[in-house]
Amino acid sequence: ETGVTQTPRHLVMGMTNKKSLKCEQHLGHNAMYWYKQSAKKPLELMFVYSLEERVENNSVPSRFSPECPNSSHLFLHLHTLQPEDSALYLCASSQDLGQETQYFGPGTRLLVL
């Protein structure tokens, strides 16, 4: 049973569109993460939030803009994306930063046309 939900599950957007991915965790965790998973590439950590503060921005292009309004919600705002941004975007949460287990949501499959 997953305590991390993501919406939408699938998204198709044009390069000029603006969209947002939403992640919600129901586990009472304090840390949340965005990952990108492209075909044939390893999982890439994009952003890390702890207690609503961003603690890591892993050289992600500015067309990806994260937002963490509270410890239960995490957004990824998308604008002027490129076709190579098509991927599975995974959200995760953990009790705190540190060597804690991360629990993942089902992901959003994004296709940029």
Added chain:
Amino acid sequence: AQKVTQAQTEISVVEKEDVTLDCVYETRDTTYYLFWYKQPPSGELVFLIRRNSFDEQNEISGRYSWNFQKSTSSFNFTITASQVVDSAVYFCALSGNRGSTPGRLYFGRGTQLTVWP
């Protein structure tokens, strides 16, 4: 540097066979954790196990077992009597206490396991 290597890109077995997924890691940390996740076709990464670097006892959970050997920096995963539902991509990951973000997970590239009926 933290690194996880899963040399097996794809493995195919027939149902009821045993299969072992290899994981080799590199770290300079004295305290670290190792993880295994399963990713079925639906996409979600499902947590399977977390192991502390000080605990080298092997673990068994149903048909799953894990062999942790610090001497060879390996944390291998065995599925006994495999089933079709075990078909998924399996990721090994490492979390150390150094680096810019404590507890950051370093993933291997994953092993695609296909179990045929």
